[in-house]
Amino acid sequence: MTKRTGITGTALAALIATVAVPQATVFAQEKERALENVTVVAPRITEKRRTGSTMFTEVVNRDAVVDITDLNLSRTADVRKLDNRIREAAQLICEELEDEYPFGRPDVSTCVNRAVEDAMDQADKAVSQALARVR
Structure with a gap:
């Protein structure tokens, strides 16, 4: 006689429901938690001289925090x-950094381009979230 062990159809359905419900809840919570701001970060590299001749x-x-709570990104x-x-x-x-560190790099326009490019990842995420809420 062959003994079979396994999960019955009802037990399998219950297991799937148990696993799927928490994931759906987490997804719904993530969907509700919309970005409220975008952080723009500008880097500047500068060289300084310590006492003596060591550089x-x-x-x-x-950084600057851009509030987006008043925008409908859809x-x-x-x-x-x-x-x-x-x-x-x-x-x-970037202009503030240039004023504070005049011998640093990159120049203002390169700094702006990099800061904008980096912040756009957050902006794209915020727009995607807004569009998902509309659908």
Whole structure:
């Protein structure tokens, strides 16, 4: 006589439901938790002289938080506003870094481009979340 062990159809369905429900709950919670801001970070590399003739390189960052709670990112006009806010924030913090560290690099326009590019990952995520909520 062959003894078979295994999960019956009912038990299998119960197991799948047990595993699937928590994942669906987590997904729903993640879906509800929308981004409220985008952080724009601008780096600057500068060289400083210590006492004597020793030079050292220092990387400094400045960041700005762009609030997006007032934007409906499922609308094209508001996505453009977000893009403008990110660019303005990047311009401001890159200019501040240049004023504070005049012999650093990169130049302001390169700094702005890098800061905007890095912040766009967050912006894209926020737009995707907004579009998912609309559907």
